[in-house]
Amino acid sequence: MKALVYGGPGKKTYQECPKPQIQHPGDAIVKITKTTICGTDLHILKGDVPACTPGRILGHEGVGIVESVGAGVSAFKPGDRVLISCITSCGTCEYCKKQLYAHCSNGGGWILGHLIDGTQAEYVRIPHANNSLHHIPEGADEEALVMLSDILPTGYEIGVLNGKVKPGDTVAIVGAGPVGLAALLTAQFFTPARLIMIDLDDNRLQVARTFGATDTVNSSDGQAIQRIMELTGGMGVDVAIEAVGVPATFQLCQDIVTAGGAIANVGVHGVKADLHLERLWIRNVTITTGLVSTSTTSMLLKTVQAKKLNPSQLVTHRCKLDDILHAYEIFGKAADHKALKVILEA
């Protein structure tokens, strides 16, 4: 089969690889029908995720059709159409019992396209398939569901839920990439009064307005703090969601959060960022971090089916899996291509 293989920082090839086989009774082999590229794949290619070693097939998002299952898989059978969760989980360990699937201690967590081969391939092996796949409802928009593998649960769990967005809140989201936009869409479950989107890219900010942002701030002129203080009458924001993953944006969140507010860090950081406890301690600020657990995927699936949430708006480009190198170019230069998510069809 063909797959996108990581070759070390800055290197990737689309090449022939062995088709995955069932290795454990809990495994399923899924034939990928649609997959995509994540900002985290770009972090891996930058060398920010050293646990991902050369030779690894990348990708942790996608939908497909179950091809075969191990003897221990009872919830899925060959032919089932499935949504793949970016987080693999046994469902029975102590962390899984707390729905902290990100930390599954039976070899789960974020392993796809990281510690084991991932979904940017014609076939993928999914361990602990019973708890790590979701049935796709009849007639569902499968392209939209690819957004539920990672970015929607990430924006919702690590941004909106960790930040405890409430009705009437003023929320700032730093980073209008797919994850920041997913936070923007799901924050609206809680009817915040204001949703301020911050990015360097005017096109993404324009998209954010069509997704429900009430205000946008282009921070490239270095005036973002001042602009946000003007927008909030000098108060700052109740919730600042960091969806970029660089020190400057974590710093910005610390500068714009109001007393009693929350900073929810979502971005994957490759280098250390300063934490100004000397200024924050006296302001009753809560700071949260996290790797998505995808414990809300079933709920999100229902909201999509009920048309309360429309993640297909995040898809801007489509191409064949065979053109994945071109897709990486588009996604890597998203501003030039006005790209959000690129769907790859196998």
Ligand code: NAD
């Ligand atoms: P992305 O690269 O598409 O989007 C990042 C956005 O940040 C871009 O629009 C870019 O213009 C903007 N940006 C860059 N520097 C900026 C700055 N200094 N100020 C303001 N905006 C700036 O990435 P994405 O796919 O949306 O992912 C966002 C982050 O979330 C990444 O760090 C990704 O690795 C991370 N992530 C975390 C989890 C988790 O579980 N915590 C899961 C998935 C993704």
Ligand code: ZN
């Ligand atoms: Zn991801």
Ligand code: ZN
């Ligand atoms: Zn577990």
